[in-house]
Amino acid sequence: MDLTNIFMIAAIMVAIVLAVSEVLKKTFKINNQYMPITSVVIGIFIGLVFWPLTEYPVYVMLMAGFIAGLTASGTFDLLKAAKKEDEQL
Known part of the structure; x- marks a missing residue:
């Protein structure tokens, strides 16, 4: 087992993790400072589900x-950060 397989699986799961994180953020009003840990927990959970x-x-x-x-x-x-920079222009 090499890292290429792990990265390929992770690349596929990123879109799902982003979508679920965004839904949870909007639904439960999660503070932005907790989003990184929320994303990691969701990623691990999705890995277990798959x-x-x-x-x-x-x-x-x-x-x-x-x-x-x-x-x-x-x-x-x-x-x-890109959104914040766009607002400054």
Whole structure:
């Protein structure tokens, strides 16, 4: 098992983590400072949900979910910074 497989799985899960994070943020009014940890927890949960559907061991799916959560929170911060910069123009 190499890291390429983990990153490919994580890349697929990022869109799902972003969508679920955004829905939870709007529904439960989660503060922006808690969004990175929320994204990581959602990523790990989605990795566990997808685990029975794959042939990979559970630790691979947990790691892919963790990476997807980190990537989603980084994307969230990047979009927030771009929006803030756009408002300054």
